[in-house]
Amino acid sequence: MISFARRRMDRSLPPLLRHAAVIFLRIYYNMSSCIFCKIINNEANATIVFRDDQVTAFRDSRPAAPTHILIVPNKHIESVNSLTSEDEALVGHLFVVARQLSTEEGIAESGYRLITNTGVNGGQTIFHLHLHLLGGARMKYPMG
Numbered sequence: 609m610i611s612f613a614r615r616r617m618d619r620s621l622p623p624l625l626r627h628a629a630v631i632f633l634r635i636y637y638n639m640s641s642c643i644f645c646k647i648i649n650n651e652a653n654a655t656i657v658f659r660d661d662q663v664t665a666f667r668d669s670r671p672a673a674p675t676h677i678l679i680v681p682n683k684h685i686e687s688v689n690s691l692t693s694e695d696e697a698l699v700g701h702l703f704v705v706a707r708q709l710s711t712e713e714g715i716a717e718s719g720y721r722l723i724t725n726t727g728v729n730g731g732q733t734i735f736h737l738h739l740h741l742l743g744g745a746r747m748k749y750p751m752g
């Protein structure tokens with residue numbers, strides 16, 4: 609879809625405008641095909657446990673621990689690699705929500721693990737930034 613649109617734009621737009629249009633198209637295409645964006649927008653089902661104007665948290669469909677919650681920014685950010693200094697407050701908020709949820713899930717005292725997989729080698733499979741909140745059992749160590 610993007611390459612078709614790109615070929616058309618190559619012929620009709622000046623370079624700077626073309627560059628901006630490609631970025632816009634890429635973001636739009638990612639958002640419209642992203643399962644986490646669909647969950648955030650109520651276009652796909654998930655067990656949502658928390659939501660505010662910045663983040664949504666829902667249970668992982670294939671839990672790897674008794675508590676396995678994904679905490680996700682409402683804005684489509686592909687991964688840690690795409691973060692900018694403008695996202696600092698948002699990233700802090702993801703952690704504060706993780707802390708609140710750990711209390712609600714009754715795992716704050718026993719302990720839990722927060723993971724953000726990044727890129728292929730990091731094991732990321734959904735390219736919308738998320739924190740895994742895992743707990744309710746002893747986590748395996750070493751990681752990797």
Ligand code: 5GP
Pocket residue numbers: 643654655666667668669670671678724725731732733734735
């Ligand atoms: P990643 O591998 O990117 O770090 O984590 C993606 C996580 O999303 C995986 O743990 C996977 O089980 C979960 N996941 C993938 N698709 C869905 C879905 O449609 N709904 C929910 N609730 N979780 C999903």
Ligand code: ZN
Pocket residue numbers: 638639642643644645646683684685735736
């Ligand atoms: Zn998304």
